[in-house]
Amino acid sequence: MLELKNVSYEVSDENDNKEILKDISFTIDERFVAITGPNGGGKSTLAKLVAGIIKPTSGRIYLDGKDITDLSITDRAKSGISFAFQQPVRFKGITVKDLIRFAVGHDISTTEACAYLSEVGLCAKDYINRELNASLSGGEAKRIEIAMTMARGTSLSIFDEPEAGIDLWSFQSLIKVFEHLHEKAGGSIIIISHQERILNIADKVIVLANGQIKDMGTRDAVLPGLLMDGPACEKLTEKM
């Protein structure tokens, strides 16, 4: 269970302080929780705060009742938090096998790697010795990022826009990954997404806008209001 109590995050530049997140409080113990809202609303910042990459200006964060606000990234990872980045990080010389090995915490066989890579539609034989460098396409890197989170199988997993750049692979498969991860690890899966199809599987939806929680509740309660919100102009609707 993840709990945020009055969490705020400010950045300051020369002139003033800018509040990216304002007084965020919520509890997550549902299976799938979607965080959505406009770009720049603070979604990725929230994910980074939970993973420990940035520290809140004020407020506390609890995982399974334990205060993790002052824990490092490493200690949070060890306490059971996984974070699939929106933009997968590229390395030089580090292979897919190395990364899965770090994720599971021990040496792995090709068969074991296959269990994770096949979930994201990649053949272990073709990918296990590939370097996670610029030669991989955005979609491939993204799927490997998801497979690593799958391999960790922690009680809390956060996916930041997992659907972005997933090229030929389908949404249906992505949703299966979340289901399998939940079967394996239990706990909660937080998915930051704009995609209606992903929002449709959420047990809970949190809408973040301008750094604040604009709406929060079950899918049935939140989605209708979200879709009615701010109608796109006709031209755009036609093209969509």
Next chain:
Amino acid sequence: MDKITKELLEQVAGLHEIPVGAYNIRKDGELYGRNVSANINIVTKTDKPGIDIIVKDNTVNESVHIPVIIAQSGLKEAVYNDFFIGENCDVTIIAGCGIHNGGKDASEHSGIHTFDVGKNSKVKYVEKHYGQGEGTGERIMNPQTNILLREGSYMEMDTVQIEGIDSTKRETRAKLMDDARLVIKEKIMTHDKQHAETDFSVDLDGVNSSADLVSRSVAKNESTQFFRSEINGNAECHGHSECDAIIMDSASVTALPALTANNVEASLIHEAAIGKIAGEQLIKLMTLGLSEEEAEKEIVAGFLK
């Protein structure tokens, strides 16, 4: 074989025992062991220290090991090894030098290697430099490699120096004839007050000749590195050089690439990048449960793999 010799041989040549095939092991300035094969002959030079390694035409799938071990503190030597590779060969040459310095005097090895690679031959040349020892004496290595690649020949040179060498200046000169190709992969790590210099100079004289020079290095603590590469395109040819360095602590790295095209059909590229470990790489590995130190170690190990 004593423990130090065994350790050094394992480090520089991957040898656990006396190798199969042709070999020449030099220890503390003297011949320690030699074996020749039907196709590969090794002859001691008479005018200066060193050996001639003569590989007959059409020799395929054979290897030559020529490791050098220095365990005597204060030994300084320059050794000339000349390789004559015939035509249509496919051979692997494993050189390398290990210094164990247990004393206070500097030990120094300068290996001057000359390759004459015959038409349509393929050579893989592996060179590893390694130093150890509790002594305060410096461990110095200054390898020089001069390569002539004749028509249609290919050479891949893998050179590694990742530990224990206080000072090194590595010079590599190559001249390529028609359809010849040279690939150099260099990996260097320096730490403490070590200094490493690399100096590549390649003349692409032949039509359709090509060279690919790739250097990856890590400079830690107060160590310094200097990388210079020069490619001269004198015909229709392809040349590429790349210097990629990770800098840490108070280290210093200089990359000085030079490309000269003397022919309108010469196509030459250089890439150089020097920088610290990217913060996002550390963060990614930390979100997988590695500590910052472990993440740094893995990133460096991967980079130099």
